[in-house]
Amino acid sequence: MDEVFKALADASRRSLLDRLHARNGQTLNELCDGLAMSRQAVTKHLAILEAANLVATHKHGREKLHYLNPVPIHEIGERWIRKFEHGKLAALSTLKRQLEKRDE
Amino acid sequence: MDEVFKALADASRRSLLDRLHARNGQTLNELCDGLAMSRQAVTKHLAILEAANLVATHKHGREKLHYLNPVPIHEIGERWIRKFEHGKLAALSTLKRQLEKRDE
DNA sequence: ATAATAGGCAACCAAATGGTTGCATGTCAA
């Protein structure tokens, strides 16, 4: 799971996921368009996303197509994010109460 | 939002959030226990969590108490994770279909 | 008053990260 969090920690990589979410199955060159960095930099980012299982690829002739895999994102939502949403109100009220002690 | 993702990208920091989730309002020294690293390293991690607004602190005498703020985690869930859950089935079926082309 | 406790600050260091460039390879089209 650490790999997924690390992969999501970079804005360029999140942008790549966004673009695949908007249109799945893009080639490397398509994903490079408009991303002020070299093709090789994008390749590295995609490799990290692939290692985290967030992107799957499929070679078609000389093109490499990239597909979004939403499962790890979903798992983070399920196993991590929701845990902190549970009891959110309780945590907030504690937080509020303690911060108000500043004024004592 | 980038700060929040970056803050969550480290296992030690996620562990600190876990521990605050288990028991809110711990001091720095309490949070150090069992975390094979120096107090100063923990201080730095907590500073990053604080900068990302994931932790709020409150000085009480010579102690510094740390409180979890679940709001940024919730926002990531709302604004980012859910987006990818929407259309998850569609993405998965495309993914499956394309990966099966390997066998053609 | 003095010692112990809780924490802060700053300099330093190794390794990881995010990027580059140059060149090589494989595939398609004329």
Add this chain to the structure above:
DNA sequence: TTGACATGCAACCATTTGGTTGCCTATTAT
């Protein structure tokens, strides 16, 4: 078949990151 196109590989570089150590300050307890 030959040139153009899509991608891969490797070396290199600067900056960031995660950690350390040493010392300083503030608060509490004896």
